[in-house]
Amino acid sequence: MSTAAADGTRDGVPVDVPVDAVHAYVAEHLDDLVQHLVGWVRLRGVAGLHEHQADLQRSANWLAGVLRDTGFPRTELWEVEGGAPAVYAEWCEAPGAPTVLVYSHHDVRAAKDDSWGQAPPFEPALRDGRLWGRGTSDAKGQVLCHVWGVRAHLAVTGRTAPAVNLKVLVEGEEEGGSTHLADLLAAHPEATRADLVVLSDTLLWRADAPAVCMGLRGVVSARLEVFGPARDVHSGLVSGPAPNPVHALARLVGRLHDDDGRIALPGFYDDVVQPSDAERAGIAALPYSDDDWLARTETRSIGGEAGWSTLERLWLRPSAEVLSIVAGDVTDPPRGAIPSVAGATFSIRTVPDQRVGTVSEQLRAWVAAELGDGVEHELSLPVESGQDPYVTPEDVPALVALRAAMADGWRVDRVGRMRNAGGSPASLLHDVTGAPIVFFGTGLPEDNWHDSDESVSVAMLHAGTATLASFWQRLAALDGGGAATG
Structure with missing residues (x-):
C-alpha cells in the first residue's frame, strides 16, 4: 500500500x-x-x-x-x-x-x-x-x-x-x-x-x-475445425451412421475443464508460479463483493477454479475460454442437414511462467488425443500473435x-x-x-x-x-x- x-x-x-x-x-x-x-x-x-x-x-x-x-x-x-x-x-x-x-x-x-x-x-x-x-x-x-x-x-x-x-x-x-x-x-x-x-x-x-x-496475463489463441461428411448431407438420409462434427466438438469442449474448474490439458499447470502471500493479501484488501462484481460486469454468476477467490481467478490464475462455436445453419430457414464442419475459437490466458509455445503444444496434443484418429480436424495456432x-x-x-x-x-x-x-x-x-x-x-x-x-x-x-x-x-x-x- x-x-x-x-x-x-x-x-x-x-x-x-x-x-x-x-x-x-x-x-x-x-x-x-x-x-x-x-x-x-x-x-x-x-x-x-x-x-x-x-x-x-x-x-x-x-x-x-x-x-x-x-x-x-x-x-x-x-x-x-x-x-x-x-x-x-x-x-x-x-x-x-x-x-x-x-x-x-x-x-x-x-x-x-x-x-x-x-x-x-x-x-x-x-x-x-x-x-x-x-x-x-x-x-x-x-x-x-x-x-x-x-x-x-x-x-x-x-x-x-x-x-x-x-x-x-x-x-x-x-x-x-x-x-x-x-x-x-x-x-x-x-x-x-x-x-x-x-x-x-x-x-x-x-x-x-x-x-x-x-x-x-498472457494469451494463446486458437481456431479449431472439426470435419464430418465431405459436404452438408440431409439428416434423414444419413442420420445415425454419419459422423457429426458438432457432436465431436461438443464433447471436446465439455472436457476442457474438470469438475473443479481446472483446465484439462496435461502438463498445463507444471509451469504455473504460485502467487506470493503478500500479493494475495494485497488483492484481498481491495473492496469486493459478489453483488458489485456481478452488477458491474453483467456476468450473471461466478464460476471458475475451486480454491481461489474471484479476483485471484481473474488475475493470478490461468483460464481457458471458448469464444465462438459455429456449425450448420445459423440463420433461418434450416435445411435439416448434418454439417460438414464445425468450428470453435479458444482463448487461453496464461500466467507466469507459462509460455506461448509450450501451451500451444499442450493444446495441440490434447485436441488430437480427445478427438482421436477417427475424427479429422485442423487446429490453427498463430504463435506469432500470442503473448507471454x-x-x-x-x-x-x-x-x-x-x-x-x-x-x-x-x-x-x-x-x-x-x-x-x-x-x-x-x-x-x-x-x-x-x-x-x-x-x-x-x-x-x-x-x-x-x-x-x-x-x-x-x-x-x-x-x-x-x-x-x-x-x-x-x-x-x-x-x-x-x-x-x-
Missing part, C-alpha cells in the same frame, strides 16, 4: 508536486480533453478490416498532429506494409534523467451500430459523467491522459520540456495481436532504448479504489513514484495493488528494451471493452491525467536511471 507520511513524504519520495495546481489545470482543460477524445473516436480505426485501413491512417495522423501541438519535437508515422501505422514521438531534453517509453494503441474493435443503445459507436455522446463510444476507454482515452498529463506537467512546473526523456509509441494493431510490432521495434532500435516502459492499456479495479497494476505474461518486479523503484502519483491523482492516502486479466505485448516490450514495465490505465470493468456501449468515466480521465502529470516529476526526483531499473 502507498501511504502519506507526516514528514512530507510519500513512500520516501519528497512531496514537492504542486498537486492543487495540477488538479486545477486538469479541471480547467478537461472539456478540451473530452473534445479531443470525441474527435478521435469519430475516426473509425477498426482493427483487421480492410475497409477501415484509411480510417486507421487518419487516426494515426490525427494523433501525430496532437503530439506535435503538445510540443514533441520528433513525431513520425511508422508505416506497416499490409497493416496499420504506428505513431512514434520523442521528447528527450532531460540529460541524466530516466528515458521512458510509453506504449499504447489507437486501433479499436469492430462495432455494430444496431447493438449500441446509448449512442452509435462512432458518434460519441457525453451523458451522466460518461463519454460513450468505441475506443473512449480502450485505449484512446488512456493515450489522451498521457497527452494532457504532459501538458499539465509543463504548465504547473514552468518547464519547457518534460522532466524525464519521453518516447511515445502508439501502435495500430494491438486488437489483432500486435502482428507487426516486433518487426517495427527491430526496424527502429534507437527508439526502444529506454530505462522504463509505461504500458497504458489496462483496467483499474474501481473508481474509488486506485490500485497499481503489477502485471498482465509479464509481472513487474517488486523492487522497481519507479513503482514508488507511480504509487505516490496515483495518490496525488485520486487525492487519497492509500493506493492498493492488483493485476489485470487481459494480455498485451508487455513481455515483448521488456525483451526488446531490457527495461522493466509498469502499468497505468484508466479503464474500469464497467466500461464494456470490446462490447456494445463502451464508455469512459470523465472523472477517471481527470484522475489519470493528474496522476501522469505528477508521475513525471516524481520519477525524475528519483536517482537517475535507477528510478526505472533499480
Whole structure:
C-alpha cells in the first residue's frame, strides 16, 4: 500500500508536486480533453478490416498532429506494409534523467451500430459523467491522459520540456495481436532504448479504489475445425451412421475443464508460479463483493477454479475460454442437414511462467488425443500473435513514484495493488528494451471493452491525467536511471 507520511513524504519520495495546481489545470482543460477524445473516436480505426485501413491512417495522423501541438519535437508515422501505422514521438531534453517509453494503441474493435443503445459507436455522446463510444476507454482515452498529463506537467512546473526523456509509441494493431510490432521495434532500435516502459492499456479495479497494476496475463489463441461428411448431407438420409462434427466438438469442449474448474490439458499447470502471500493479501484488501462484481460486469454468476477467490481467478490464475462455436445453419430457414464442419475459437490466458509455445503444444496434443484418429480436424495456432505474461518486479523503484502519483491523482492516502486479466505485448516490450514495465490505465470493468456501449468515466480521465502529470516529476526526483531499473 502507498501511504502519506507526516514528514512530507510519500513512500520516501519528497512531496514537492504542486498537486492543487495540477488538479486545477486538469479541471480547467478537461472539456478540451473530452473534445479531443470525441474527435478521435469519430475516426473509425477498426482493427483487421480492410475497409477501415484509411480510417486507421487518419487516426494515426490525427494523433501525430496532437503530439506535435503538445510540443514533441520528433513525431513520425511508422508505416506497416499490409497493416496499420504506428505513431512514434520523442521528447528527450532531460540529460541524466530516466528515458521512458510509453506504449499504447489507437486501433479499436469492430462495432455494430444496431447493438449500441446509448449512442452509435462512432458518434460519441457525453451523458451522466460518461463519454460513450468505441475506443473512449480502450485505449484512446488512456493515450489522451498521457497527452494532457504532459501538458499539465509543463504548465504547473514552468518547464519547457518534460522532466524525464519521453518516447511515445502508439501502435495500430494491438486488437489483432500486435502482428507487426516486433518487426517495427527491430526496424527502429534507437527508439526502444529506454530505462522504463509505461504500458497504458489496462483496467483499474474501481473508481474509488486506485490500485497499481503489477502485471498482465498472457494469451494463446486458437481456431479449431472439426470435419464430418465431405459436404452438408440431409439428416434423414444419413442420420445415425454419419459422423457429426458438432457432436465431436461438443464433447471436446465439455472436457476442457474438470469438475473443479481446472483446465484439462496435461502438463498445463507444471509451469504455473504460485502467487506470493503478500500479493494475495494485497488483492484481498481491495473492496469486493459478489453483488458489485456481478452488477458491474453483467456476468450473471461466478464460476471458475475451486480454491481461489474471484479476483485471484481473474488475475493470478490461468483460464481457458471458448469464444465462438459455429456449425450448420445459423440463420433461418434450416435445411435439416448434418454439417460438414464445425468450428470453435479458444482463448487461453496464461500466467507466469507459462509460455506461448509450450501451451500451444499442450493444446495441440490434447485436441488430437480427445478427438482421436477417427475424427479429422485442423487446429490453427498463430504463435506469432500470442503473448507471454509479464509481472513487474517488486523492487522497481519507479513503482514508488507511480504509487505516490496515483495518490496525488485520486487525492487519497492509500493506493492498493492488483493485476489485470487481459494480455498485451508487455513481455515483448521488456525483451526488446531490457527495461522493466509498469502499468497505468484508466479503464474500469464497467466500461464494456470490446462490447456494445463502451464508455469512459470523465472523472477517471481527470484522475489519470493528474496522476501522469505528477508521475513525471516524481520519477525524475528519483536517482537517475535507477528510478526505472533499480
